[in-house]
Amino acid sequence: MFEKYSKELNNLKEQSHFRDIKDFEKKDEKHIWLNGQKLINLSSNNYLGFADNSEITKEFLEFSNGKYSFGSASARLLTGTLPIYKDLETLLCEMFKKESALIFNSGYHANVGINSSLASKGDVIFSDKLNHASIIDGMRLSEAKFFRYPHNNMEALEKLIIRERNNFNDAIIVSESVFSMDGDIADLKKLVELKEKYNCILILDEAHAFGVFGKNGLGVSETLELTEKIDIIIGTFGKAIGSMGAFAVGDKTLINYLTNKARSFIFSTALPPISIAFTKWIIENKLPKTFEKRTNMLSIGKKFGSDSHIIPVIIGGNRETVEKCNILYQNGYFTLPIRPPTVPEGTSRLRLSLTTEITEKEIQDAISLVK
Ligand SMILES: Cc1ncc(COP(=O)(O)O)c(C=O)c1O
Known part of the structure; x- marks a missing residue:
């Protein structure tokens, strides 16, 4: 058998x-x-060192003192939400100086949901060849056409955009900031320049950089003072933050659109309130130190x-x-x-x-x- x-x-x-x-x-x-x-x-x-850390776990459990449950029992758009979710989203908006934020259940959910929904039929996505599997899976689920450009090769990307951009309606460029397997960093300045020159939406996955790079730990976009120029920034809570989940921050229209269209957000039970509270507690109390x-x-x-x-x-x-x-x-x-x-x-x-x-x-x- x-x-x-x-x-x-x-x-x-x-x-x-x-x-x-x-x-x-x-x-x-x-x-x-x-x-x-x-x-x-x-x-x-x-x-x-925030995960698997008995001191941190103990301190948080003392702080939270039984206030948060271990299950949300529903998707956010149904009954799976409480003030703590919005509080975390508001905190992220303040940190990134962006209009809106949306929490996803994981980085995988975020990338699949965002890349599959933002680009639709008649649109195009340009994606770095070494982007994470979740970005690739999102693009595969999308009805848009996608092209993968040679890793971090901005000349090749520009040539590709010149060749293809006008054949499509909307165009998206998607890249990781710190590449997960090579540890190298995307040429963010050039990505921003290309996005502006050719009228594209820029999505940046800071999964490995959120919590690590930048004065406040926002990521490489903070180090390079480019957060303002990037349309959607994604970060994960399962890595440096030692918790679970992910977020996207950006313009209100884009985030509202994701709330309505990203199927991995809509059709999945929200993370437990205690996870959300832990993430927020780490970001507010531990990350700054x-x-x-x-x-x-x-x-x-x-x-x-x-x-x-x-x-x-x-x-x-x-x-x-x-x-x-x-x-x-x-x-x-x-x-x-x-x-x-x-x-x-x-x-x-x-x-x-x-x-x-x-x-x-x-x-x-x-x-x-x-x-
Ligand atoms: C660049 C990148 N994005 C997204 C993810 C997925 O995040 P999560 O583990 O929260 O699903 C990973 C790795 O796990 C990653 O390396």
Whole structure:
């Protein structure tokens, strides 16, 4: 039975593409326990150490004192909403100086909902080749035509726009700010310039930058003083914020449109009130105290040749990459091999993600082991 599926699973195993869920015993803000071994977690998006942190969890539970429930029981547009959701959206509007904000259940929901609904038949989307799977899935669900331009290649993007823009009604450019697998940063200045020159809507996914970059942690758009110029900024709460969910901020018309058209928002039960309250509490009380730690983390990234806190160590083949992971594992580090289709064929890699808890020496040692 299910012969087709077991055959495909065997294929995946032969090509070292097979994925399985690990049996971790325990986690804290820096470590992960596997098979009784305590390992430094180099594979976490818990950049500021707010998740898996018993002190923070305890402090928040004391603060919230039973006020928030663990289930919303409904979608936002039905009965799944309370003042705390609006309070978080208002806070985000104030921080970004944008008219409106909308919370989504995850970054995946946000990208699927936004990219599938903003562009409709007769429109076009220009998307960076290395944009996250959720952006690709959103574009696939949209009735618009989409083109993927070579990664961060602004000349190629402009040529593509010149060739295609006038064949369509509305045009959207979509990019990540910090690219999740390469840790490099989009040329935001040029993206803004192109968007203005060719009358496009610019969507920026700051999933890995929200909480990490910028004076107030708003992202790369804050560092470059470009928040005002970007039509829709997306950020996630599941990474640096240590919570769950995502948001989009932008012009009132666009956000109202998403509220009415983004199916991943409309047809899914809202996040639990306690998650929303935790996100808001972290952003208001903990994030403002992280500037020094974040700056230090980014300077460690720079020392190892990255523009961000994500350091890619490209190995090449799948098998060698898995072997390198095992070497790190035997020496007290946890990383996962990143393989196609997540990254292009032949560029399998270790993706070392820094957190504010990890020291320069620990990263230096890990890289020496791999080399
Ligand atoms: C760039 C980017 N956008 C969106 C997501 C999805 O966010 P979430 O995990 O909240 O669904 C991720 C990773 O998970 C990502 O790397």
